Amino acid sequence: MTNRRMPRVLRRVIFAGLLALAGCAGRPEGVLVPSGKVAPGVSTVDLLVATTRAPSRVPGVLFSGERGSDIELREIVVSIPPGGKRKVGQVQWPTKLPADPEKDFATVSVEPLDAARAGRVWLDRNLPKSRRVLVFVHGFNNRYEDAVYRFAQIVHDSKTDAAPVIFTWPSRASIFDYSYDKESTNYSRDALEELLRAVVAKPEVGEVTVMAHSMGTWLAVETLRQMAIRDGRVPKKIQQVILASPDLDVDVFGQQLRAIGEPRPHFTLFVSRDDRALTLSRRISGNVDRLGQINPAEEPYRSMLEKQGITVLDLTALKSGDRLNHGKFAESPEVVRLIGNRLIDGQTVTDSEVGLGERLGAVALGTAQTVGSAASIVVSTPIAVFDPVTRKNYDDQWRRLGNSVEDTTVTAVGQ
Template sequence: MQRYGTAVLIVLLTSCGHPKGVMAPVPAPIGDTKVAGKVDMLVATTRQPSGSTATLFDGERGSKPHLTEITVSIPNGREQGSVQWPKKLPPDPRTDFAVTNVRQMETVAEGRAWFKQQANGSHALVFIHGFNNTYGDAVFRLAQIVHDSNMQATPVLFTWPSRAEITGYLYDKESTNYSRSGLEQALRTLAGDPSVKDITVLAHSMGSWLAMEALRQMGIRDGRVDPKIKNVILASPDIDIQVFAKQYVEMGEPRPRFTIFMSSDDKALAASSFITGRVSRLGAINPAEEPYRSRLEKAGITAIDLTKVETKDGLNHGKFAESPEIVQLIGQRLIMGQTLTDSNVTLGQGITAVVGGTVTNIGAVAASAVAAPATIVEQPLSAKTKRPPAETTLDADLKPQQLVR
């Protein structure tokens, strides 16, 4: 009965009412005061082309990666944190999110040329979406994040093959594994561009697994993550907490600066934990509790607890994008590489628990040197030793290469 109830709850809360097929471009409005602006982005995907201008790419796995330049028009009078989906097609740029430009690219050189033309080309944001997303879902969500945050960075979307079906969890998870080399190569290509100064990776939900796997592969090949990848932000990461500890170790040192947005009331991660054997997901832990607090702080990982943040997301799974305060934090501070070290950080009401501290204590965690691998494990501490069981502890002196055979 519990399993049935969970499944029904998730289906009801994740059912989408917006129209499909929003990728066909409409004429761009010029000088219309009802239009707030536009977002230009580069989209890399491992999806299969759909053969339709309305969708561009479907949820199946492609035989090769594709690059596309896309422009999204943003309407005025919209509540921050929301995606204004059209009620009918074609969309009206005065009231709806609307695609106004689509250009397929045949070579990496075209992508680099596009990047050099962007005003914020020296800083790159790579966004990786989560489970149950169409190509259009991911494009509109990134456009919303970029516009609402006022970030000074060039947006790049990496979208992987999701069938966008609530029953497709296992297919989507395998699709992230299918795409990890594609993401690794995309990050390498971006880092190899002389015009790119630094890169921030922002991953949501199941996309966090993909991000960690790509960074882990890069670390195993090179001994460390490319130094241009300065920041990694994981929002509601749908990752087994024990697996995350291994991934973190194996990407080598020095590592990028990590920030994790967590929420213990995340219903989507609760369902994921049920499906995957009742092991806690990284995005649903309470970072103020031990052993998590000490180990996150030792690893230099900033953990921001969003449990008390209220948004219109019934699953409490998209708070990072739907909270104006959080999306501003991402755009104005984290992407620019600023550690949260001063007491002037204003995150809004309820956003206080940061690895057991308050807003003014964020810096103590963010500024910690990343001197030892994370030892985050699910098992409780031994009452006698105050240490996790030996078989699940990652020794602080253990090098990543010792874990790889």
């Protein structure tokens, strides 16, 4: 296909992707060479890292984008610069090595772990009093070190009270290897299932949250579907599933939910209609809507979300430094704090937790589309929440009061 014949929107998305990659070109290779020491004043994050990638011979790279034959585990400690030296949501990559821990993310230690003992030994040392575990699955176009440092940032900035575990699958970290990456997620389903089963089998673990981004959401949901088919349901300890910018065909997601069945974990979605990476995915996937780009307040998605009890946070109006608008969930201070303070804790997300104000609840839940001028409020809010549970409470109140949706919303906005 020549450049002239390529659709304009596709050219723009690919160009933006190349710009994003160009921003990574100046990073030094080998950032995972451990320093062996913790600098004064820095914070540290202790991660359990599981991967299906093939080992790399390059020091400090550890694993490549090719597929390995077995699941490999590492304990990696990452240091985060002191407060005031970085913005919440940022991964500060070193411009040269060794990294300056006063300004950069730095690797403190890397320890290989035996797969048979890793869960027991690492969790014994890192399981908090909450007894929660957070398992993160990264997305498309990620190197091993990308996934490790980004998850360390999420864990640190969210202040999550959970033991952090990351599963990283073989990605070649190129926008031109979309198909390879997609097949790598399929390749990794059994390994992710093995990891999840090892975590939930530990008696001391009380709750597990699975959080996935982009193409990693396909891997996460497919693995849960596989577990449900095998056992009749998803393990009870897996109580929360957070899908950020899900690169999922909406029709396929509906089938996956049916296969997972009931009872199932509570699903929360982060969506953004200006996600340019998902625009590209949609183009090369038959022009079927991607789950991460839906408008939760419009049909047919509104009814489907209400029926399935799925909470959606619409980040469309939220600005970020990501050229593709694909990583807002990790870069926004409000969102990463919400993840740690509410979602992993299993609490219901309502408008009051994301700064919309209690009186705008009906608008934030998507009803403004039916009340004329009030619709502009949805556009101006950074985060719009579609929470079926909260919405039902509002609807019940309105019915008891005998007022119309329009009258009640106008009154609430005008107070």
